[in-house]
Amino acid sequence: MNQGITEAQFLDQYNPKDYDSPLMTVDIALFTLHESTLQILLVERGDHPHKGRWALPGGFIDLKSDTELHDTAKRKLREKTGVDVPLLEQVNTIGNARRDPRGWSVTALYMALVPHAPTAEFIETVKDARWWPIDEVRKLPLAFDHAELVHLARERLKNKTAYTVLPIHVLKQPFSLTQLQQAFELLMDATLEKKSFRRRILNAEILEEVGEGVPEGGRGRPTALYRPAKNSEQYLFTRVFGDAVSS
Amino acid sequence: MNQGITEAQFLDQYNPKDYDSPLMTVDIALFTLHESTLQILLVERGDHPHKGRWALPGGFIDLKSDTELHDTAKRKLREKTGVDVPLLEQVNTIGNARRDPRGWSVTALYMALVPHAPTAEFIETVKDARWWPIDEVRKLPLAFDHAELVHLARERLKNKTAYTVLPIHVLKQPFSLTQLQQAFELLMDATLEKKSFRRRILNAEILEEVGEGVPEGGRGRPTALYRPAKNSEQYLFTRVFGDAVSS
DNA sequence: TGAATAGTGTCTATAAGACAGTATAGT
DNA sequence: ACTATACTGTCTTATAGACACTATTCA
Secondary structure, three states: OOOOOOHHHHHHHOOHHHOOOOEEEEEEEEEEEEOOEEEEEEEEOOOOOOOOOEEOOEEEOOOOOOOEHHHHHHHHHHHHHOOOOOOEEEEEEEEEOOOOOOOOEEEEEEEEEOOHHHHHHHHOOOOOEEEEEHHHHOOOOEOOOHHHHHHHHHHHHHHHHOOOOHHHHHOOOOEOHHHHHHHHHHHHOOOOOHHHHHHHHHHOOOEEEEEEEOOOOOOOOOEEEEEEOOOHHHOOOOEOOOOOOOO | OOOOOOHHHHHHHOOHHHOOOOEEEEEEEEEEEEOOEEEEEEEEOOOOOOOOOEEOOEEEOOOOOOOEHHHHHHHHHHHHHOOOOOOOEEEEEEEEOOOOOOOOEEEEEEEEEOOHHHHHHHHOOOOOEEEEEHHHHOOOOEOOOHHHHHHHHHHHHHHHHOOOOHHHHHOOOOEEHHHHHHHHHHHHOOOOOHHHHHHHHHHOOOEEEEEEEOOOOOOOOOEEEEEEOOOHHHOOOOEOOOOOOOO
């Protein structure tokens, strides 16, 4: 008890190390699209525990340099990929006594999306990090409970794609509606009807047309190119798309 | 570096207290409906810091007795209200260097819903905890960043009510469709059209009719009473209701 | 001219909004 | 009979699904 002392006195004598506290980490599921496949960035662990296994990029908070939890995620990603991610969304926070052999551990799981090229260029120089097609990840023995974390992030990605314009973030600008539809289909793992897709996106008035480009595969009718309009990233549809409903 | 040692050796020499780590807490926004008002449970802090201020129930993880982060939330709520909450949903995790005067601090914010009576009965015996109408909370000087946490939870409540059957959890069973609609309206802070509401709920086949009851206010046509069917709590609509769309 | 890609017209199906109507009780 | 509450009929509106059709380019 601290009866009769002031808050200043209390804070003065307070030392966090007098109490048991869990390990606190941040992990990031960074997704991209490459060669018509959804890919996720993994790093090979160089230290114990689970040395040598593939894991999500992440790590401990630096109490000195990080001012927000968010900053820790951004910093860890920058260290691994050289990319400043625009969109960084919290998926879930998982904490229990089993997930880390060092003891009771909590991780805040974030999710991010980037176009493929710039990250890939940087990644070439880092031998312990690479993109993995999401289907191959299932076969890898990941560190800690990262298989579960990957699953959580992938499900969130699928669900949010059904009522947002999240896939815009995996495309280089400008892009065609065909490319955007392919991105939606890969992130949702579903096939979408062309007319419905175009009607939905165009009616939302979230894209600006910025000229013409060559069609996919080099031949065929030239395609209109688009760029997202201001604040279009936050656009929410009032109806889900492609019968996609799950928890 | 830990070159050339085994994982067992590494774990043997590992001591979490060798590293700086943030404070890790759990906070719960427990909502109920009473006298046609959305209410939230707050406790008056008995210890520093922010002694005497109202705050969300919550606290530190007990590394010995809690095996999941979830368990910490359940335990803290049970200690304050005597209620075992069925539904406990993660809202967000907030961490930064400013929110707690004791230092870098992270909190996992949960949200829960209960029917009013049983909690209230227990609360009577606890002098430092009470239900507050959500509108009055805005005027209170809450501890830490709890005003922001209350806001986050309230927004999540509003959004999820637009495509789930969350409000079922604030009603005692059985309930009438009129009562259910009132619950939806209060949680969404919107008015719903009666026919649309009933059509939506009944078509979803998530309720079982279990007899008749007296109408609201005692007079008028008797009302059909319902109980949620098995697994109905997870039901998701593919379309939002009542024009409710926000972040 | 044929193949490939981009883009449209239009009918149907589903579910919400609006709102007036009917049904069944108490006083 | 009047009022209060519960519940329904039905027309309109919005948007997705289906799918055949047209448009523009290259080889």
